[in-house]
Amino acid sequence: MPDLPSQEHADQQQIRLILAALQDGVILIEPDQRISWANKAALRMHGVHEVAELGATVSEYRGRFELRYRNRHRLPEGAYPMERVMAGEAFDEVVVEVAPAGENETLWTHRIRSLVLNDPAGVPNCLVLILNDETERFDAEERFEAAFSANPAPAVILRLSDHRHIKVNRGFLEMTGYAEEQVVGRSAYEIDVLEGAARREFAVERLQQGRTIPQMEALLQLPGGGEKRVVVAGQPIEVGGTDCMLFTFVDIEPHKRAEEALRRSENSFDVAFRLSPAPTFLALRAGCRLLQANTAFVRESGYPEAELVGKWTGELGLWADPAAGRELERRLEVDGAVRDFALQLRTRAGDLLDVLLSAEAVSMGEGSCVLVVAQNVAEHRRTEMEIASAIEAVLRDTSWFSRMVLEKLAKLRRPDALDGTMTAELADLPPRGRDVLALVCRGMADPSIAHKLGISRNTVRNHITALYRRTGVRTRAALVVWARERGFTGGPPPKVPGPTKD
Structure with a gap:
């Protein structure tokens, strides 16, 4: 008849059934160093399926698994948790990184505590290691550490239990000029990130309660004196199992400076x-609704500014020719700019003004806009017509009106024509430009000038456009007048008198 199992053996069986269902890992070690049993959670935390794969003894376990501290230093002989419990040491918590022997990469992070089971006589008969798998938590903390340190947004972490700063990132150090040792370990009273906060009492109350602190402006005191205006916010987090507050900051001084520069x-x-x-008036680029009008536009149009602002040009009937007005507005919306667009503008009294409109796209608070300048050309055109008529009358018969006479008339009209700035203006003209100007003054058309100089008509037009730009005139007649006033004869420019010696 076989022996019945002892009561002690039955008790151990019951204990093992209970331990097998735990989420925590459990390893049972006999006083003679034998690893007698482990539940599935403990096996999973070592990447094995059978107890034998842990090793038959504590020594074999040491040979199969490498344990390191969190600083990556390997545990020395006698420091393995199994060895410490065999030596009679009790401990509540030891955190180690575990990897199969010979592998550099950590696979698991264990938090281990010990338990000693004694027999009725008080002699240890079973040693217990209880393991918690902290791999995911510590991996997450490492990722948080890396992200926190690399994040350019300034941030500090305050421990809620004693209100001391335990972490600071480079963004905060660069923004304030502090060194890391000047922040870490200092209390919230030494470096008060809520100083000058718009709602300081409310923020301090939320901090003491460990609750979210909404964004608000505050003044950070800088290590070298002075202060920096920031927006600060606080978010409760847990770091290494400790309740903390993550403070993040936005430096608003560049924004304030930009606002001031914009103003x-x-x-x-x-x-x-x-x-x-x-x-001049400012209008929306799409649709041409007036936003502002200057004094000159109010005067010319006859409208009070209050009647112009907020109105569409169509409402005002500003364009005498609606089709031309629509074309102008289309070009403004598509291109954002026009140059010398000829148009008639209807005033409030119903009069018509001949204007040349030029516009350029600008960005304003209202969005995409255009700045429109209207040049009244009626008087200017009358003057040009009078000059052109006079020149045409003279040039009808040049047999008796010699070039010399024209030059003398110009000299009489402007006695300083051959001196100082006048002569210098002629000297600034390029040689080919002077050639074209001479032929224009003789009344030659573009085809004749092109044939005479052996260049294309397009090149002639380019030279004349350049002469307009240099002289500030807009027509050939005005260009002739400009040249005659300066005594231009078609030859090389006179020499500019230099300083005389005493």
Whole structure:
């Protein structure tokens, strides 16, 4: 008849059944160093399926698995948790990294505590290691550490139990000028990130409660004196099982400086806009709704500014020719710019003004806009017509009106024509430009000039456009007048008198 199992053996069987169902890993070690049993959780934490794969004894376990501290240093002989419990040492918590022997990469992180089971006589008869798998938590903390350190957004972490800063990232150090040792370990009273906060009492109350602190402006005191205005916010987090508060910051001084620069720029624009002698208005690029009108435009159009602002040009009937107005607005919306667009503008009294409109796209608070300048050309055209008529009358018969006479008339009209700035202006003209100007002054058309100089008509037009730009005139007649006033004869420019010696 076989022996019945002892009561002690039955008790161990019951204990093992209970331990097998635990989520924590459990390893039972006999006083003679034999590893007698492990539940599935403990086997899974070592990447094995059978107890034998852990090793038959503590020594074999040491040979199969390499344990390191969190600083990556390998545990020395006698420091393995199994060895410590065999030596009679009790411990509540030891955190180690575990990897199969010979592998450098850590596969698991265990938090281990010990338990000693004694027999009725008080002699240890079973040693127990209880393991918690902390791999995911510590991996997450490592990822958080890496992200926290690399994040350019300034941040510090405050431990809630004693209100001391335990971490600071480079972004905060660069923003404030602190060194890491000046922040880590210091209390919230030494480095008060909520100083000058718009709602400081509320923020301090939330901090003491460990609750989220919403964004608010605050003043950070800098290590070298002075202060920096920031937006600060606090978020409760857990770091290494400790309740903390993560403070993040936004440096708003660059934004404030940009706002101030924008304000000054807008003020300067407003002054220049108002004082400009040319009639000018600001309008939305799409649809041409007026946003602002300067004094000159109010005067020329006859509309009070209050009747212009907020109105569409169609509402005002500003364009005498609606089709031309639509074409102008289409070009403004598509291109954002026009140059010398000829148009008639209808005033409030119903009069028509001949204008040349030029516009350029600008960005304002309203969005995409255009700045439109209207040049009244009626008087200018009358003057040009009078000059052109006079020149045409003279050039009808040049047999008696010699070039010399024209030059003398110009000299009489402008006695300084051959001196100083006048002569210098002629000297600035390029040789080919002077050739084209001479032929223009003789009344030759573009085809004749091109044939005479052996160049293309397009090149002639380019030279004449360049002469307009240099002289500031807009027509050939005005160009002739400009040249005659300076005594231009078609030859090389006179020499500019130099300083005389005493």
